[in-house]
Amino acid sequence: MKTVQEIIESGILEEYVLGVLSDAENQEVxxxxxxxxxxxxxVSEIQEILYQYSLQYQQSPRPELKNEILAQIEARNESLPVQEPSKSIPFMAYTGILLGIILSLTFAILWQNEIKNTKKLQLQLQNAKNEHNTCENAYKELKKAHDELIINDKNCHIMAKLKDEKANTCIATIYWSHLTKQTYYKIEQMPKLPENKVCRLWCISNKTPIDAGLLKNTDQGLKVVEPKCDNIEAFAVTIEDKAGENRTAPPRPDEIFIYTPVHKE
Amino acid sequence: MLSETEIIERLKVQDRSVISYLYDHYSTALYGVIVHIVQDTNLAEEVLQETFIKIWQNADVYDAQKGRLYTWMLNIARNLAIDATRGKNYKKSKKNQSFENNVNHLENKNVHHIPVEEIGVKDLVNQLDVTYKMIIEKVYFEGYTLADAAEALNIPLGTLKTRLRTALQLLRKKV
Structure with a gap:
């Protein structure tokens, strides 16, 4: 263990001030x-004497240099916020900052939960969609099988084919099933209609036209003709204004597009 | 007149006015040392600029326990100037200066400089034996290691260390 005097006399302090020691030696000093x-x-005295020694060389730089250097420092600090040295941050500012941090954290947590919930709901929705698609496909399959069963049944017969004579196409086929005691129609090929027009099916029973609803391109497979009518003599299709979809009035002669009597068995 | 503590506080909070204050009070001392080391006023101006930028940016690093603020600043200037003399371009232009030239340069240096008002600095330097001055110059202003300085001055390392300590002791007695 060195005494203070030994340390001073060793010369290590001069070497420390002159900057010639290793990092470990610097730490030691x-x-x-x-x-x-x-x-x-x-050490302080050695530093002082070297500073005094340095002063023998002092000389003034050219006067403009000061502003150039200050401008350089200013330029480097432009992106940094200016701080007022003597002003302490008031209590309200601290409270504000603290409140800001707490609110930010709260929002961050809520936002995280929101994201989690949204992802969970999205997953559930996707599962539901998948299930729906599976069911829809199963329904289509069943419907197809059901329709085929009715059509192919020996107790089912075609009541009428609603033909567009001009275009030489069949709009729909009407079936009667003894099995189910129902009248069905099946869309074959709908005519091309202007935007403002629709097709309507009519059952003529006891010379009275009964509204059986609109025929649509989207109708798939066998559709039950409603309302249920007995003694149907003929079917008619009208092309009428879209605006009158919920009509109650009987068809006018100029609206009748097809009129087909029922085939007798 | 600001105290060192005030200067440091203001430096640490990046109060720009303090750098102007430091420049007014210390640029002469720092610039003088830099010119003495790099021997080129243009380069010295660059080094002085770097010095103030470093003082500005590194105020957090300053540790009052290790020394006074002005000795810290002097060390920054001195180290940057020594580094500048080690640059490629500098070596090319100065490498032919001989040791003897440096001695003459040393002896005649004070002639061109502004009068020193501080307590007897000029006298104390002039009174110091050139042998001692050479050691301080080599180590403190030219950045030589003790071993390199001993080799350059053609004296044993032990002798160099003793003379270095003696030189500083003599200066202290004279102040």
């Missing part, structure tokens, strides 16, 4: 400085 006020004083 700095720990002496913390431990012994005399060593700190000695």
């Amino acid at each position: 700095e720990s002496y400085m913390q431990q012994y006020p005399e060593i700190k004083q000695e």
